[in-house]
Amino acid sequence: MNARYQILTIATLLALGGCANTGGQSSFLNSFVPQSAGKPTVIEALNGGIVDPAITAQLSAEDRIKALEAEYRALEIAPSGQIVAWSSTQSGVSGEVYAAQPYEVGSQNCRQYVHKIMRNGETTTARGTACRSEDGNWTPLV
Template sequence: MSRAFSKISASLLAISLLAGCSTLGGKEASVAPEGPQPLTRDAIIAALNGGLVGGRIGTGLSDGEKRKALEAEYRALENTPSGQRVAWAGDGSGRRGEVVAAQPYRVGSQDCRQYSQTVFTPAGSQTARGTACRDTGGSWELL
């Protein structure tokens, strides 16, 4: 009986190993990794939905400058200590900016931060203020 049990166990083991080797159309099947997937830089920037620079203070900035400003907003929110400036420089037009995030705080189950973006141009400067909270996917979302 123990020999029969060993054969059955070996057969079950082989079947379960083979079951994991699925193919689709001659190509190996891919299995998505478990857990949340890391966000791409584009997805992170898109989650800010234009950020503060998407408003009035971004008027006149090139697309590249707006992207630099949004990346600075993300860096300030994500991992910059409270009150520390995150600077960005324009495309040689004399435009530049800086973002300053305040101390993080929690609202319910969301982590939030107030922050400001100041855009400097040859004509002067403008500042916008806002609040962003981390959504369930891990991105910062401007409120």
Template sequence: MKFHVAIPFLAIAALAGCSTTSGGKGDSAVLGSWTGGSKQAAKTSVLAALGNGLVGNASLEPADRKQALQAEYQTLEYSPAGKVVEWKSSNNRSGEVVAAQPYQVGSQNCRQYTHTIRIDGTPQSARGTACRNEDGSWTRL
């Protein structure tokens, strides 16, 4: 009987470590602490692991692409399932990213997510999966 009580407790304890909320911390503070370097270098390194993200080869300016990737990272790392994270540029480009509930694959946290971008009002959506690396970056599968 005691064995059966321990299993749910261990499952809850394991899930508690899988939180995707930041607890109010900004991503730049956390990113800087992962690498021991500057916050900007850490942010660039963590975003680089996403490659082109779900926006792929969409017609985005470099600044727009960076905003889109930051929104993907913010969503994957900190947002609860179903919460919309929006981004908007000054040149009529925008988007929103929504992630599903995190799940485990081996020792990695993974999430499915959708990114919809709007270029001149025309929406384009893509779906994918990313898993979190030990250094805090996310790699698209």
């Protein structure tokens, strides 16, 4: 899929998603899951995200995927400051991610973002920045 088609698709989805916004959290944002076409997924490109690996190591594989998907949705399609929530009914772990306004560094689009994970009554907050590479994947800056 070429970059122009991806941008057009995302712009269309954002426009449609904005029409259905009821003032609360958009169900569109929470239903969007990136798809892989036999290549490394966009989720893998996040390299584990911005949350401390010592914390994510304590999460189930399913919860780690949900957390990374929320990071991707916040970076890729969420308006600035809009929370993208995720939760696990089995483990009771939940989280929320929100990204700041995009900005450019050279030819790359970048966004600062925050990811909060709530687990066993404790909240862990991670802050970071990710930039979109030429292949369209978001990569956290270290």
